[in-house]
Amino acid sequence: MSREPSVGDALERAYEAGQSLIVRRVDLLVAETKLLLLGGRAVLAGVVLAVAGWLYLMGGVIDGLGERYPRFAVELAVGLAHVGAATLLFLRARSIPPRAEPKS
Numbered sequence: 001m002s003r004e005p006s007v008g009d010a011l012e013r014a015y016e017a018g019q020s021l022i023v024r025r026v027d028l029l030v031a032e033t034k035l036l037l038l039g040g041r042a043v044l045a046g047v048v049l050a051v052a053g054w055l056y057l058m059g060g061v062i063d064g065l066g067e068r069y070p071r072f073a074v075e076l077a078v079g080l081a082h083v084g085a086a087t088l089l090f091l092r093a094r095s096i097p098p099r100a101e102p103k104s
Contacts, residue, residue, distance in 0.1 A: 058078060065074040 062071070062074050062078055
């Protein structure tokens with residue numbers, strides 16, 4: 001015998017669909033988090049290597065110029081060059097207007 005669908009059956013199907021959607025969204029969130037962490041590790045490793053390389057490079061520059069000029073003057077000059085570069089980057093970043101976020 002054919003049974004007519006009832007409001008209760010429709011509500012039950014809607015509830016089950018909502019639960020399924022929530023489970024799928026959580027699974028998607030977990031997968032995206034794993035990808036983000038893997039990408040974040042690579043970026044962090046790159047940053048650490050870049051900073052270490054920069055420190056060795058500056059040490060070499062200071063040692064090399066320290067043989068010709070007084071070491072304290074070379075260290076001051078390198079430090080002032082970094083402060084000047086950081087100041088220029090800061091001022092440039094403040095003068096650039098923020099980009100509008102694309103609407104989804």
